Amino acid sequence: MSQAKTAPLTFGQLSVLRDLDLSGPDEQSDGNLPLVLDVPSGTGVDEATAAWARLVERHEALRTVYDRRAAEPTQTVQPFQGVRLDTVELPAPTREAALDVAGEWAEEEIRFDVEHSWRAAVGVHQGVATHLVCVVHHLAVDSAACTLLEDEFRTLVSGGTLAPDPPQPVDLALEQHGDEQQRSQTIEFWLDEWRGFVEEDRQGGDRSRRHRAALYSERAQDAARAVSERLSVSVQSVVLGAAALVLFDLRGRDRATFGLLAGNRMDKRWQTLLSSMNQLAPMTVAADRDAAPAVFLRMLYMNSLERLLHGSYSIDELRARLTETGCANPDPLQFDCYFNYLGDIAEPPAEGSPARDDVEWFADAWQGGPRFNLRAATGTGLHLSLTASDDYLGAGATGRFLASVEAALVDLADGAPETVGAVDLAPLRKVSPPPPTQDGDTAHE
Known part of the structure; x- marks a missing residue:
């Protein structure tokens, strides 16, 4: 039997751990990610369990424990000793029913310091396995x-063969x-970059109520892609540029510092690595309202690319150096505006979903974290999701923000605005008012 092996954390793992350090003892479940894997018709519980076991054997991250007590935390990979999964009865054979169960589990703390970093069961409905x-x-x-x-799970339960074993987090x-x-x-x-950050976007401590809304738009995606091709810039930088213009308009500003999420998978060696590699790559966006939109978007693209290329670093080392230089706020995680591009994973909303024609509101907005957290995904259409606080935007402006980003993208694709200040931000779709808050009062702006 192979022996356990211990190593320092990767920079991505360390960033997650330090983010957890900012959370209270009752918030340690914040890092839990629900995941539902489809089990094909005709696949039994044993086959689904065997596929998951193969993934645990293949990926060391699924059998790693973490020691966060020392100044320099460590990870220890445990030898593979097999996997046994229980079953959980689902009220319906649907992905939504499985996600409800996973969502309930996600609210419970995972003891990644003594066991491992996951919990799984085979979801069955009336004796038939439907989901992991x-x-x-x-x-x-x-x-x-x-x-x-x-x-990889889909490949295994379909009888396929996986590629050779991937690199591991310890590597x-x-x-x-x-x-x-x-x-x-x-x-x-990053020491040089820190001098240009907007202090207003590094305050922290905003405890006002959060509101979450989402919008899905095939028209906006077509527009973003058209601008991307015309200017030879990335789609995500076009979306970020439109979002920045709307934020400037709503906040009466012309500069903002965004915490971009760097995926850190541009090196092909690590593209099949199962681990957490996301880190913040902060960037200040400024807009000259008299500049041509093409100039603004090309500069934003080049600046964001440079910062994303520097998105892998030791957060502890950076904090120590910022402290040495006398930085007033040396916390590398303290940013109020986040922008996270999730890639080509967007799917069309279900029939009857408000997001098809309106802005969709959610009642489960996490009441912590950054004051402004925008997520964007492409796929069948552009999916935008925004969580924003009362003190930063307010509920009504949260929904209007998303619709205005769609409008800005369409106007940029049309090529009509000659200057940044002339981009039309007026929503093209209906924006419903936010739902009442828990105390029965309508959320205010």
Whole structure:
């Protein structure tokens, strides 16, 4: 039997752990990610269990425990000893029913310091296996890793064969910690960047009520792609540019610092790595209202690309260096505006969903974290999701923001605005008012 092996954390794992350190003892479940994997018709409980066991054997992140007590936390990979899964009865053979179960589990803390970073069971309905219901901690996976798990599980339960074993988090950790020149260059880059951040976007401590809304638009995606092709820039930078213009308009500003989420998978060696590699890559966006939109978007694209290329760094090392230089706010996680591009994962809303023609409101907005958290995904259409606080935007402006981003993208694609200040931000669709808050009063702006 192979022996357990211990190593430092990867920079991505360390960022997740330090984010958890900011949470209270009752908020340690915040890093849990619900994951539902489809079980094909005719596949039994044993076959679904065997497929998950193969993934646990294949990916060390699924059998790793983490020691956060030392100044430099460590990860220990446990030998594979097989997997046994229970079954959970689902009220219906649907993905929604499985997600409800996973969502309930996600509210419970995973003891990743003594066991491992996941919980799973085979979901059955009337004796038939329909889904693998999982919760996996963010220390082990990010969005790209969840997609990898889905693809590999689908291959296994369909009788397919996986590619050779992938690289492991320990491999990445040893490379990151051993390359002192790269570490130093990246830290120096961020030390210089910190001077240009907008202090208003680094306040923290906003405890006002959060509101969450979403919008789905095929028209907006077509527009974003048209601008992307015309200017030879990324789709996500076009969406970010439109979002920045709307934010400037609503807040009466011309600069903002966004915490971009770096996926850190541009190096092909790590694209099949099951781990959490996301880190913040902060960037200040400024808009000259008299500049041409093409100039604004090309500059934003180049600036964001440079920062994303520097998105892998030791958060502890950066904090220590910022403190040494006398930075007033040396916390590398303290940003109020987040922008997270999730990739081509968007699917059309269900029939009858408000998001088809209106803005869809959600009652379950997490009441912590950044004051402004915008997520964007492409696919069959552009899906935008925004969580914003009362003090930062207010409920009504949260919904209007999304509709205005859609309008800005359409206007940019039409090529009509000659200047940034002339981009039309007037919503093209109906924006319903926010729902009443829990105390019965309508949320205010």
